[in-house]
Amino acid sequence: MQRKNRLSKPKTTTPKKTSIEYPVRINKYISNSGICSRRDADKLIQEGRIQINGTVVTELGMKVEQKDEVKFNGKVISPQNFVYVLLNKPKDYISTMEDPENRKTVMDLVKTACDERIYPVGRLDRNTTGLLLLTNDGELSQKMTHPSYKIKKIYQAELDKPLTSNHFEEIANGFTLDDGPVTVSDIAILDTTKKNIGLQIHIGRNRIVRRIFENFGYEVEKLDRTMYGSLTKKDLPRGKWRFLTDKEIILLKNLT
Known part of the structure; x- marks a missing residue:
């Protein structure tokens, strides 16, 4: 059982964001828009649900220029800056975006973190505490929760x-x-x-x-x-959150 954390104290005080370089493959463009992983983006393309400049595309290797307009199901999409937030979840919060019963959600705890719309990666039940990752990186989120990656x-x-x-x-x-x-x-x-x-x-x-x-x-x-994964609770009090460091993001992506 691992009991020691070898990561240095996080120094990141602002969100780590990633940019996109053009031209970019259409599946990466879709994934960076926060809709789904690249693999699922390929399926959307094959199903004819993606348009570039008004034309349906089915070629998986198609590349997108910065001036191009890309639509998914008729709605314009664009790449987002990726943000990664680590929360030490307290008891009595549910791991959803919103709750029809108006119970407290983890989103109440991270609402000041960033302007981007981030989502919980997986779930902790209401009475479970501890580490919960939130991000708008759809590809990483899917890999962190897919059984085949055995996180x-x-x-x-x-x-x-x-x-x-x-x-x-x-x-x-x-x-x-x-x-x-x-x-x-x-x-x-x-x-x-x-x-x-x-x-x-x-x-x-x-x-x-x-x-x-x-x-x-x-x-x-x-x-x-x-x-x-490779994330620990070191220096993160209950109910608090922080942005991941560059090193932590790299380690997570190497796991998947």
């Missing part, structure tokens, strides 16, 4: 009762839930109560950590995500 996540769970040795071994060795097999990369008992458990996983199914312990008769009373 590392470390959680600290506080259980309602001590974890037995038998259950520890069963979790460590892998088992099966209703929606498929569960493989835990690492598990550690963090104190003498045997209630505080560290868990490293590379899967991202819904409520997976809580369901792991529920499967063996435990209730997770507290759950905190302490590492996401």
Whole structure:
């Protein structure tokens, strides 16, 4: 179980933004517009949903000049500056853009971060705390949440009762839930109560950590995500956010 953070203290105080150089391939242009990944952009092109200067394009290698007008489903799109925000999510906030029940969302915590429209990468449930990445980089977001990339996540769970040795071994060795097999990369008992458990996983199914312990008769009373990919909570208090450093962005993109 990794417990030490080797990243230096973040020095970035303004958003890291990326620019686009022309001419640019149409799929990259679409991806940089925040709509989807390049792979999905290719599908949109093949489906005839992209126009350049009023003409439907189906050629994947087409390049766009800065003066060109590009439309998706009839609406003009343009590349955005990419912004990457890391939030240490507190309890009682939901990981959505808005909520029909007017509950607090993570967007309330980052509304002053930037002018760009950023989105949560994946979700933490309302009662789970810890690291949540928000960005308008659609391609990175999709890769960070797609199972095939097996992004590392470390959680600290506080259980309602001590974890037995038998259950520890069963979790460590892998088992099966209703929606498929569960493989835990690492598990550690963090104190003498045997209630505080560290868990490293590379899967991202819904409520997976809580369901792991529920499967063996435990209730997770507290759950905190302490590492996401190469990102850690160092120097980031609960409820606060910061922009990623150049180094952190590069490390994340190397993971995917």
